[in-house]
Amino acid sequence: MTGYGRGSGSEPWHPEDPLYGDQGWRGQQADAQQYYQQPQAQHQQQHQAPYGEQQQYQYQEYAGQNGQQYDGGWDSGQQTAMPYGTPPGPADPYGGQRPDLYGTPEAYPPPQPPGRRRAPEQRPAHDEPQQYQEPEEENHPFFSDGDDDRDEDRGPGSDEPAGTRRERRDQSKKSKKTKKRKSRNGVACLVVALVLVGGAGGVAYFGYQFWQSRFGEAPDFEGTGTAETVQVEIPQGAGGYEIAAILVKNGVVKSQGAFVSAQDKNPRGKLIQAGVYTLKKEMSAASAVDLMLQPSSRNSLVIPEGKRNSWVYAEIDKRLGVKSGTTATVAAKKAANLGLPEWATGHPEVKDPLEGFLFPASYPVAKGTKPEDVLKKMVARANAEYGKVDLEGKYKGLGLKNPWELLTVASLVQAEGKTDDDFRRMSEVVYNRLKPTNSETNQLLQFDSAFNYLQGESNIDISESEINSNQDPYNTYTQRGLTPGPISNPGLVALEAAMNPTKDGWMYFVATDGMNKTEFAKTHAEFLKLKDKFNDSKGRD
Incomplete structure (x- = not known):
């Protein structure tokens, strides 16, 4: 016989099995x-x-x-x-x-x-399992109303029937539970209300901040500032927000938004240049913009295109308030430590190894700065600009030996030319005269600007006897080829012209008015006509 829940076997369930005879x-x-x-x-x-x-x-x-x-x-x-x-x-x-x-x-x-x-509470431990009873609610002090379940209305000697007292106690328990639930619900509502109020406050705060940043006026100081001054350096290429951030950091203006807004409202606001400015603390944004547009507030040195290093050194001395010649001495002694590229070093007979590397731009030069630090900034700027125009890659297609020679060509045309067209034609003159096939001048450049450089002058009226008797390496009337190094600090226009010369066959040029007008010639005969024109302008025979 097969029993329920068992498999068939050699004998039925044993009577000692607790499940034996489980039939309801x-x-x-x-x-x-x-x-x-x-x-x-x-x-x-x-x-x-x-x-x-x-x-x-x-x-x-x-x-x-x-x-x-x-x-x-x-x-x-x-x-x-x-x-x-x-x-x-x-x-x-x-x-x-x-x-x-x-x-x-x-x-x-x-x-x-x-x-x-x-009843379940009277059964022995081995009897049938007790029925599930709902656990009594926890009587936590936080949710309690301070009462307990004791029957305080009736003492032990009361003649009230036990059943009546039990019913009244049960009713009291139900009432207390209702109070507890109400108390708990009240606390929960209070918590929810606080959360909602806090959330609403946060939303209102951030909403105001968003509205203020988009539509409201930015915080700003009033007036022209306090008596306390501060020097602020604005880097090259800095935009409105970057300038504003620097001013906020130094306590000049109150917010970036106020400064940018004032800069936009000022017709010349976008003309603020790099440099060191002496400004006041807690200025209104409009006052700060006006002051930064005044040259008197700007402690910056602006190097024009074509200026020689000697001029730059003298200007740095003035800006720093140091003895004349201090910067030139530092440049001569520490040239190798100022950041020159490798191709700009090791050239013999150069008068100044930094010539051509004090790039024309605006630099912050305030009192207390070391001359060495100012020079490093200028050399670093030159390296960056020369890298942009690929000076190291362009010289190869121009018949030059290295980037140093290309920079020298650019410095020559920068010193002689007056316009962009002048620069390109003068560049062609240089390259044509450097050719070994040049029979017109036999590779002599004959640039007056080079002679003036070695003399430390800017005199365009030079006698032939004076020029022909001087054998300095920088005298292109007596020395073939390029000068030992650059003779000025060329700008980007002159650099581009040196890399892209005209191809018209120009061999000569003369400043026929002695100052601003330059004319070009392809033959020696044409050159002589231009020379006579120059002499006429000077009243010569």
Whole structure:
């Protein structure tokens, strides 16, 4: 026979199995009551019954359940005896010496009918499992109203019935629970309200900040500032917001927005240049813009295109308030440590290794700055600008030996020319005269500006006898080829012209008016006509 939840085997379930005879409530009640009413000897005898009798017992058990052989069930309190006794079991493998675990009713008490069941709190530990009870609500001081469950209205000697007191206590408990829930709900509402108020405040704050940044006026100081002054350095290429950030950091203006707005409203606001400015603390943005546009507030040195290093050194001395010649001495002694590129070093016979590297621009030069630091900034700017125009790559297609020679050509045309067209034609003159096939001048450049450089002058009226007798390497009337190095600091226009000369065959040029007008010639005959024109302008025969 196959039992429920078991597989088929050589013998049915043993009567000692706790699940034996699990046939519902009534079957369990009848079987357990009949089983515990039998004497001990009969119980042991039936345990040793043969296998056939067990089958008969199981059949009778099945018939007893399905036939419902009882009279009135639990409701009448009477039970019809089952037609069978305790089910016999298989032979005892221990020879009858094993103790009977079911000898007393207390070992396995029969189940109780529904009407006689005790309350869960009165049941023994081994009885049926208790029904689920809702846990009592925690009486936390935060949610409590300060009352407890004690019956304070009635003392121990009260003649009020116990049931009435119990009902009143239950009613009090319900009332207190309602109060607790209300108190808890009130606290929760308060927390939510605080969160909403805080969130609304945050939204309002950030909303105001957004509106202020987009539509409101930026914070600003009033007036022209305090008596306290400060020096502010504006770097090259700085825009409005970058300038404003520097001014805010130094306490000059109150906000970037105010300065940029004032700069936009001023017609000349975009003309603020790099340099060191002496400004006042806590200025209005409009006052700061006006003052920065005044040359008197600017402690910057502006190097024009074509200026020689000697002029730059003298200007630096003046700006720094140091003894004349101080910067020139520093340049001569520390030239190798000022940042020159490798291709600009090691050239013999140069008068100034920094010539051509004090790039024409505006530089902050304020008192207290070291000359060495000022020179480093200028050399660094020159390196950056020469890198932009690819000086190191362009010389190769022009018949030159290195970038140093290209920079020298640019310095020559910068010193001689007056316009962009002059620069390109003069560049062609240089390249044509450097050619080995030049039979017109035999590779002599014959530039007056080079002679003036070696003389430290700017005199355009030079006698032929003076020029022809001088054998200085910088004298292009007596020395073939280029000068040992640049003779000025060329600007970007002259550099571009040196890299892109005209191709018209120009070999000569003359400043026919002695100052601003330059004319060009391709042959020596044409040159002589231009020379006569120059002499006429000077009143010469």
